[in-house]
Amino acid sequence: MAWTVLSPSEISARLRGALRRYLPGTDALVWPNNLTAIVKTVAAGLHDMHLRAAWLYEQIFATTASVQHLERHGAELGIYRRPMARAEGVVTLNGYADTIYPAGIAFIAGNRLYHSISDARSDLAGLLTLTILSDDYGVATNIAAGETVERADPTQFPNLELEATVASGGIGGGADTETDASLRARILDRKRRPPQGGAYSDYEQFARAVPGVIQAWAFPFADAPGTVGVWFLFEGRENGIPEAGDIALVQDALEARRLIRAGLSVSAPIPSPLTITIANLAVDTVQTRAAIAASIAAMLVRRARPGVASAPFTLSRSWISEAISLAVGEDRHFLIDPSGDITYVGGEMPVLGTISYV
Template identity: 35%
Template sequence: MPFERPDLIALIDRAQADMDSRLDGAPWLRRRLLAVLARMQGGVAHGLYGYLDWLALQLMPDTAEVEHLNRWAGIWGVTRKAATKAASYAVFPAAAGAVLPAGTELLRADGVRYLTLADVAEHEGQVRVAIEAAEAGLAGNAGAATPLQLAAPVLGLEARGVSDGEITGGADEESDAGLRARLLTRIRKQPSGGAMRDYVAWALEVPGVTHAWCYPGEMGRGSVTVRFCMDETYADGIPHPDDVARVQAHIEGLRPVTADVYVVAPVPYPVDLDLRISPDTPRVRASVTAAVWAQLRREAEPGGVVVISRLREAISLAEGEEDHVLLSPAANLHLATGRMAVPGSITWEDSDDE
């Protein structure tokens, strides 16, 4: 039988009954001293019951709050993934002999700051310098050729430059939900010296990685192929080459010496929909789009199957949708090895068409 925490009124009534059992049964007046003492005792007991109720949650890793969750994770050797800083290179036009000092602050148009990592002299009319975001987190990531500006003038350099390639590698600190999921996986699935689940767990230890899959023997006997996604970092979740290199380097330090490990990014396979909905309004279209793509991303897996009935279900559950017809695709999509479904485009058919 589950334990039921008594409420404050019940505790006060218990205290009064306990006192009454030891006295002559005189009536309980509102302003009687014993009535005040009973309320005080009930209030103290109510606070203690509340603490015990909270403490019971901390005794189990699946309900523990952040402080005790971190302790549970530490006991099982699971470390919360720290926030990481985005990094890349930047290029600025420069006069002959100009030098860009290390620690120079660069600004993005939205105010995100980057710092140069080395002293770099002009070469062929420009300086190319390694940069790193001043603050860790997803906000530091940016696309190739992102405009950057010197926060303060540097002799011989133009104030405006661009990133040389994508600025990648930034990730936020792992959430409590992410840490808890990895902790429960560690408890339920013990390390096995290089089993499939070990490679998945190792990949998930890298900041920014949200899903991972392992395919033994795909590249030949003794080989292990690992694919992963970064749903919180990129719109389609597909990692970039720098991300692949980081995961490869991490696994290399943990894998069995005899394993031939290949870490690769899934190949995106855009899924386009031809759809008719009712009522066909901008709000319903937005609701349907969010619901159907969330469903696709939730079940996407390299080499997996896109189940059309699941997409139809997601569309039906979208807020405001009353009826729909999914014209295309009409059957389940079986993806080739390494290909993973990502959101494509939606063609909205006129609801009056037949």
């Protein structure tokens, strides 16, 4: 049970009762006498002690600990807040053929600055491939594959193109500082599922320790008997679906910690848009429709995961209807599509698609 904090009045009443028992012939309720003042003074001090004890009681548990002591809970288990991280990836552009370009070539995307991190030689057609690293930290430094970045100093290497294209792996790995809620969830998960020498929960915890990873799942027999497959979501990506650069980052982190005997594959979930058709919406307004979309999206974040052959995922139709009913402004509806539960395999994972109203 929770610690109960008594009010000064409640403490005073108990102290007055104690005085009656231990000092026969006295009564702290009769005014004027010094016992009333003594009782009130002692009650005020004891109330402060009750408040302190209630605060200490909360710090004992990771579920209720304040930020400072939450981090201490984590440190005792070897779990620390994920720091901010910089984004890294590959870009291509054209220059002189068979020419070495030094590290430090600057690029800009929006108001973010990036620099190439090593020397590189263009091929015989003049195509130059550079690995660039963001100067800033955070999820905002990630750039999707196919986007362009501009040269920050066009006067440097005038033979180089002014724009570079982000390669298929994207520029990824940039992450914000881990939130309190995420840190608390990882600490509680570690307490509930302690290390077991290579259990699937261990792989999930290894992945979630990588900056930017917001959720991870591990399943057996991903490629063959004896192999482990890990699927994960990454912050700042559309629907959380990681790109190749994010996958490489998590793959390297897991390779450094996994058991030698287990084969490992790290993959991005395959997004499968969920098409929904709703009829007879009683309060059909823009606000209600927006609330329904937000409620369904939140439900998918809580419940959805990739489905694989060894562990298919079934999305219950009732979950969708429940999410619609929970939306602010919704009073009554009829869910037409989907008409039943949906099962996902092959790494597919449901994401919110089109919602139609009839």
